[in-house]
Amino acid sequence: MSDQGILLYQWEDCQAPPALLCPYPRDAAGTHPNEAAIAPDGSLWFRTMDVNESAPLGGWYRFAPGDSRPVKMAGAMTIPNTLAWHENRVWFADSAEQLFFSARGRGILPQEMRSHAADDMTPDGSALSHEGDLITARFGHGCLSRYRIRHGTLTLAEHVPLPVTQPSCCAFGGSEGTTLFITSARKQLAAPGELDGMLLQVATGTRGAPTYRFRFD
Structure with a gap:
């Protein structure tokens, strides 16, 4: 995904130019892409957001x-983030x-x-766990939060502190x-710590939920 649209790269031939699967949305002027994930039905979902991170575009x-x-599945959002499917939601x-x-x-109906x-x-x-x-x-806020998704509700289970101020994804x-x-x-940190901006890893006692592949037909 880029501001040109959705591109297909050939891993077997890194020198081959990418193929354009579809252009960037016409109604998304003033935005750029970011978060993306493959849904259980094999479709690709992606987000757009205001380039200045201030308007609900x-x-x-x-x-x-x-x-x-x-x-377009949903609009009027400023910084869409997190994308997961569980319990048919x-x-x-x-x-x-x-x-x-x-x-x-x-779908996403208002x-x-x-x-x-x-x-x-x-x-x-x-990230979504197998459970x-x-x-x-x-x-x-320097932490991860673990929420339980049960029967369409989201319940906080715990906060897990991290040695970085701005964890961005997992x-x-x-x-x-x-x-x-x-x-x-390390975005606009006046005094970033030694690990700020780095990739961390931690062994857990749980597995990630199944991932999905994009369907071409």
């Missing part, structure tokens, strides 16, 4: 096999609003969206899928 788009252009956040949201099925409190801290990127726990990086990986990798930033 962003939203979520979905690109599925057979589409010529991305389909899609879960996401708006960092600027300090809120989580969820919606049923593969009248069906639920908001969930983010405990007065900024939610950034998240249905949403582990969220808390940008500017993902499960490793040979067993039990290692949690955590990215961090």
